[in-house]
Amino acid sequence: MEIDRAVRGSSDRRLRTKYDNAVYVVQRAFALYPFEEVAFSFNGGKDSTVLLHLLRAGYYLHKSSSDGEVEMNTIQNCPVRTIYFESPCAFPEINSFTYETVSTYGLPLETIHSDFKSGLEGLLKERPTKAIFIGTRIGDPNAVGQEQFSPSSPGWPPFMRVNPILDWSYRDVWSFLLTCKVKYCSLYDQGYTSIGSIYDTVPNALLSDSTTGKSFRPAYMLSDGRLERAGRTKKNISSVSSNGTNSTEVEQTISRSASIIVVGDEILFGTVEDKLGAGLCKKLHAIGWRVSHVAVVSNEIDSVAEEVERCKSTDDMVFLVGGLGPLHSDISLAGVAKAFGVRLAPDEEFEEYLSQLIGDNYTGDRNEMALLPEGITELLHHKMLPLPLIKCKNVVILAATNVDELETEWGCLLDTQESGLVMAKSFVSKHLCTSLLDVKIAPVVAKLCIDFSDVYIGCYRISRSGPLVVSFLGKDNQRVEAAAEKLTNSFEGQFSQVDSCK
Numbered sequence: 001m002e003i004d005r006a007v008r009g010s011s012d013r014r015l016r017t018k019y020d021n022a023v024y025v026v027q028r029a030f031a032l033y034p035f036e037e038v039a040f041s042f043n044g045g046k047d048s049t050v051l052l053h054l055l056r057a058g059y060y061l062h063k064s065s066s067d068g069e070v071e072m073n074t075i076q077n078c079p080v081r082t083i084y085f086e087s088p089c090a091f092p093e094i095n096s097f098t099y100e101t102v103s104t105y106g107l108p109l110e111t112i113h114s115d116f117k118s119g120l121e122g123l124l125k126e127r128p129t130k131a132i133f134i135g136t137r138i139g140d141p142n143a144v145g146q147e148q149f150s151p152s153s154p155g156w157p158p159f160m161r162v163n164p165i166l167d168w169s170y171r172d173v174w175s176f177l178l179t180c181k182v183k184y185c186s187l188y189d190q191g192y193t194s195i196g197s198i199y200d201t202v203p204n205a206l207l208s209d210s211t212t213g214k215s216f217r218p219a220y221m222l223s224d225g226r227l228e229r230a231g232r233t234k235k236n237i238s239s240v241s242s243n244g245t246n247s248t249e250v251e252q253t254i255s256r257s258a259s260i261i262v263v264g265d266e267i268l269f270g271t272v273e274d275k276l277g278a279g280l281c282k283k284l285h286a287i288g289w290r291v292s293h294v295a296v297v298s299n300e301i302d303s304v305a306e307e308v309e310r311c312k313s314t315d316d317m318v319f320l321v322g323g324l325g326p327l328h329s330d331i332s333l334a335g336v337a338k339a340f341g342v343r344l345a346p347d348e349e350f351e352e353y354l355s356q357l358i359g360d361n362y363t364g365d366r367n368e369m370a371l372l373p374e375g376i377t378e379l380l381h382h383k384m385l386p387l388p389l390i391k392c393k394n395v396v397i398l399a400a401t402n403v404d405e406l407e408t409e410w411g412c413l414l415d416t417q418e419s420g421l422v423m424a425k426s427f428v429s430k431h432l433c434t435s436l437l438d439v440k441i442a443p444v445v446a447k448l449c450i451d452f453s454d455v456y457i458g459c460y461r462i463s464r465s466g467p468l469v470v471s472f473l474g475k476d477n478q479r480v481e482a483a484a485e486k487l488t489n490s491f492e493g494q495f496s497q498v499d500s501c502k
């Protein structure tokens with residue numbers, strides 16, 4: 001079998017080990033499930049191309065161990081049911097490569113024209129399907145928490161996700177494709193390193209040919225595989241609407257909420273003032289997110305764990321600042337791990353970043369700062385950051401220690417699709433000031449709150465005896481205006497507009 005021969009004949013020991021492990025997973029899956037109840041999710045991408053050839057090799061080895069008498073030379077292909085979710089947003093090169101490949105290798109293709117979840121629901125209804133091979137690799141946004149055999153997520157139809165190349169790096173993928181000299185989609189020779197839809201994928205700028213500035217080098221030339229997704233632009237890219245106005249972000253009507261946890265004994269002692277929590281509130285508000293809660297907790301694992309536990313299930317995202325580093329008081333990651341019920345384990349990729357940054361200057365046998373919550377951690381890379389930011393499920397751990405660093409990290413988060421920090425529809429606000437007594441306006445404002453439940457109405461005193469500011473905040477300008485107008489009309493000439501509630 002040519003794939004098996006090519007890898008075994010290669011001098012690349014790492015590739016041989018990765019191959020052996022992956023082919024073992026493939027063979028186990030073929031031994032565990034009836035062949036007709038197994039499917040292969042193929043989309044013409046580099047990872048699924050690797051998987052295709054591993055399936056061919058694994059199938060050959062599986063057959064040779066189970067059907068000794070079969071004439072092995074006849075088994076060149078693996079006729080596994082193959083599913084392709086075809087989308088009008090796919091690159092034509094991806095489409096044609098997919099169709100060409102299934103025909104070359106005699107794969108029985110089932111094309112699906114709906115989204116992954118409903119497509120899989122339909123597939124399972126039509127034919128029993130126990131396991132699906134997928135080319136997911138650690139580092140893919142959806143790989144977090146997965147293993148080589150991972151049941152589908154709750155809410156998804158029930159099947160086993162089989163991920164034979166979960167632990168393969170970008171470099172392993174290209175070593176395999178080049179060693180086996182197999183065909184791959186032509187886009188990878190034009191500088192594309194990870195392929196999504198035509199709307200969110202461009203060639204990787206790191207492969208841009210500096211002499212001409214026009215062409216791109218092939219994907220296998222990317223030296224730092226950690227940047228393979230640098231050609232994936234943000235999903236919410238600029239668009240010009242039909243009325244000609246430039247909407248820079250897709251406006252989301254659904255509201256998003258976040259909570260902020262600041263870790264710092266010195267803030268609780270009153271020796272240091274927290275500026276990061278306040279800064280984050282402003283930044284989140286500016287992108288249309290509601291901040292539900294800001295907590296300052298002490299440098300204790302249990303304090304952090306309790307707070308994270310509470311916030312992670314009530315808010316879309318949680319931001320944690322402080323308590324990160326090699327000191328005895330840097331317990332934030334341990335607190336996050338405890339909140340998710342996982343242990344801290346060495347993360348090789350993060351360790352590599354740390355060693356580039358600080359060399360051998362670390363505590364412990366291995367760098368203890370590279371111990372991250374196991375199975376739930378995603379590293380958020382950005383060219384402006386010396387170290388990637390750490391995200392555990394919906395909890396982002398910021399490394400900033402002052403407002404300037406926060407500014408940089410925030411910019412990187414907004415620029416990184418994997419952060420999950422989508423732009424929500426922005427807030428509009430109006431602030432009215434009056435010298436009327438609070439008792440006088442109280443019943444009217446209370447009634448307004450009932451009539452305008454979609455508008456936040458808040459009152460703020462400049463001093464106990466001084467003027468009152470009433471703020472109206474919401475996402476629908478007309479409703480904010482209407483609420484403010486109703487109040488002004490109730491107290492003719494007694495309210496004036498001010499810029500903000502400060």
Ligand SMILES: Cc1cc2nc3c(=O)[nH]c(=O)nc-3n(C[C@H](O)[C@H](O)[C@H](O)COP(=O)(O)O)c2cc1C
Nearest residue numbers: 041116120132134141142151152153154156161196
């Ligand atoms: C065969 C198959 C099975 C999948 N199973 C799950 C699943 O169990 N849970 C889940 O959250 N997503 C599942 N997904 C969706 C992927 O996690 C991910 O959203 C998808 O590969 C698209 O990635 P993208 O958003 O980067 O394009 C599945 C996708 C495929 C193709």
Ligand SMILES: Nc1ncnc2c1ncn2[C@@H]1O[C@H](COP(=O)(O)OP(=O)(O)OP(=O)(O)O)[C@@H](O)[C@H]1O
Nearest residue numbers: 041042043045046047048084085134135136194195
């Ligand atoms: N449209 C699709 N149809 C079938 N399977 C898909 C589809 N999109 C993704 N998959 C499955 O999910 C896996 C991971 O997708 P991903 O986009 O990360 O990898 P890839 O497309 O193989 O390579 P690349 O990272 O270069 O885009 C694929 O290998 C494939 O198994």
Ligand SMILES: [Mg+2]
Nearest residue numbers: 045194195196
């Ligand atoms: Mg892809």
